[in-house]
Amino acid sequence: MTTTHVVLSAADLPDHWYNIVPDLPASPPPALHPQTLEPLRPEDLSGLLPQGVIEQEFSEERWIEIPDRVRELYQIWRPSPLHRATRLERALDTPARIYFKYEGVSPAGSHKPNTAIAQAYYAAEDGVRRLTSETGAGQWGSALSFAGSLFGLDVTVYMVRSSFQQKPYRRILMETWGAEVHPSPSARTDAGRAVLAQTPDSPGSIGIAISEAVQDALSREDTRFALGSISNNVLIHQSVIGLEAKKQLEIADDYPDVVVGCVGGGSGYAGLSYPFLYDTLTGKRSGTRFVAVEPDACPSLTRGTYAYDYPDTASLGPVLPMFTLGHNFMPAPIHAGGLRHHGSSPTMGTLVQHGHVQARSVSQTDIFSAAVLFARNEGFVMAPESAHGVRGAIDEALAAREAGEARAILVHVSGHGNFDMAAYDSYLAHTLTDHEPDQADIERALGELPSAKIPV
């Protein structure tokens, strides 16, 4: 029997997270205060985020100890499996070895609990009683609801109203873990009421939902806000993915020539790739390529600009240096809701800018053809977000066939697709459409960037 499923024991769980900041080719420019546009100080975030999270957000330590309690809770689904996709390799008739790290085994169904549990832990340590957050399609809201339940924290999620109405199952999942879920815009916050006054039937947006969650958190002493991607602290927590994958590939006696994954805010792909980029950046290894795959419909890395921008439409969050399409850019309603963000994380931006990470974009039809081919060979039916990475891995495997090279490809399958069946139905019925933004729309949104005084 060939071993294709590399399993680690609980004792193999990493005891430190990896922080890429000290190893970057250049320090990213500092985050700026959203009102003053001056460099952000840790104390500017108190009241908004738990203290432990703020410390990590500004940390330049390479290795950050994972608290015992967090490691214990990671065991609910970690270490997650690493599989060799031997049947997919045969179907592609490629000499490449394709490995996938599967995060869909978590209770919330994606990699998001890796940071949700850490953020809930630091909130509980801080004496916080309640967390607020936003969610679009619901992956992040689910993860935070799950994590909150483990620490006895109340969780309030502002869910984009159109998703709230169209995807009741994600809402019910959050409620099963005890969370309170409100359609956003809501009448609960100034930000929500302002939108409703102008547009009573507003379908909502991630930007509005973030504003509501932030205002809610700032209005109560016992409450903090939790963010699901973009921030340094989130990317640090996600490094458990790649640290585990490294150990698993050691057991398989292999090392990736290519590390590929989907990018929205970038936390999942950073989680997989940064521990391997560590080897490259510190000169321990060379020759590894890093490929970030984003949707044609929301191409921040391939068609955006590296600039200072707000992470949210309502301009409430810290101004960050990143590849962005402009915080007022409105991506088409593709099924990969988790990749519909106008920008991606600052460190990912630095790595793309310096050529360490290559970016490409793919169409919605192409990602579903990859997901279905994968499902019929490797079993797992993945989230549309994850399918961007797998499309990239398949294309890399086909390129390896062309080149006649037995390359090792590592890809991140960030979540299952059990709540995305309507999208698969649309693909199988040939009613799926592709989307690419007009250049004029991108330029219009890029014209509304904040006038930061610091160059990026």
Place this chain on the structure above:
Amino acid sequence: MTTTHVVLSAADLPDHWYNIVPDLPASPPPALHPQTLEPLRPEDLSGLLPQGVIEQEFSEERWIEIPDRVRELYQIWRPSPLHRATRLERALDTPARIYFKYEGVSPAGSHKPNTAIAQAYYAAEDGVRRLTSETGAGQWGSALSFAGSLFGLDVTVYMVRSSFQQKPYRRILMETWGAEVHPSPSARTDAGRAVLAQTPDSPGSIGIAISEAVQDALSREDTRFALGSISNNVLIHQSVIGLEAKKQLEIADDYPDVVVGCVGGGSGYAGLSYPFLYDTLTGKRSGTRFVAVEPDACPSLTRGTYAYDYPDTASLGPVLPMFTLGHNFMPAPIHAGGLRHHGSSPTMGTLVQHGHVQARSVSQTDIFSAAVLFARNEGFVMAPESAHGVRGAIDEALAAREAGEARAILVHVSGHGNFDMAAYDSYLAHTLTDHEPDQADIERALGELPSAKIPV
């Protein structure tokens, strides 16, 4: 860090399945031919089932080698995790140690692929090109669609029409793996057409769907039928669950005092418990209790009769000795669709009859309260079927508290609840109802048992 997640490596996958038949306290009476009511011979099943499956159905070998190809495919999700539910233990303030074996990590989301892959393997070995089956809520149909895709087999699933209409996501999942799914009754078979002629808007039933799948299989040389529970061969394949759990508990240096799980047809609970019952039946261990939990709404083990009966409403399947409510018994439409069968497997019947397995029944409200308590402490949101077992485990843990005894409890969590969110919504909204059949309805259905000439 306390280890609560016991992981096995692929090398620990069992290499043999366990067959309890030679270790039973008494041989179950033989299955009978549905028309002649004479003892069934292996050749009566050729044309309906693959040869390898027929051999296992009649096998009296204790250990049956798992083909290498099946073990390789099991690695897609096996070995499945065993967890210690430490947070649930604390919430219950019990001295008991609760372990759960989690099968929701399979691509189809339950334990069903353990047998689907084996049956698809034997079909492919036989040169079969196509498999047919029935499905109610969709767990079994999903598992067979997944398994078929791995062997390049066409799969046709007859899905109970009411489920087909109410649960499109399970249908889409099957189609994603390439299966053809038809609402049943359909116009594709005599059985379907006969029902439609009488009742054009029939919502269908498992019995009708089985009849359609059987007729379809018998009508084509290249096609066989696959069954998801009840049969000996299915129970044999499911033994991987318990065999793994034994190894995992050895690592945890523990042995269960109680083994508990949900029972519909009984294959999931048999899979977990039979490898432990082996120890009891062969005198290697004593003092272990085995508790089978069924729904109040379909109480075959607690209110049924041990007798010969058909496994399907249409009286096409082999007549089996089992605890039954009568093949015309119509259970209330509870959310645990997988437990809505009028009878359970013959070997389980023998074990209950001889007192080796205790049966109890629980209400729908009580199983959801258990599932929500579990989700908020252990993370996983389980299928309503699985929640019957977990209700049983919680009640055992509370009894251990009463007794002041640190008992070890092992329970089977057979699947995730991602496709059961509407049921959770109903529970959380307090609109869930409980169901118990009238004694008169049970007696009426038991009055229609076949008049077998052989006593049970």
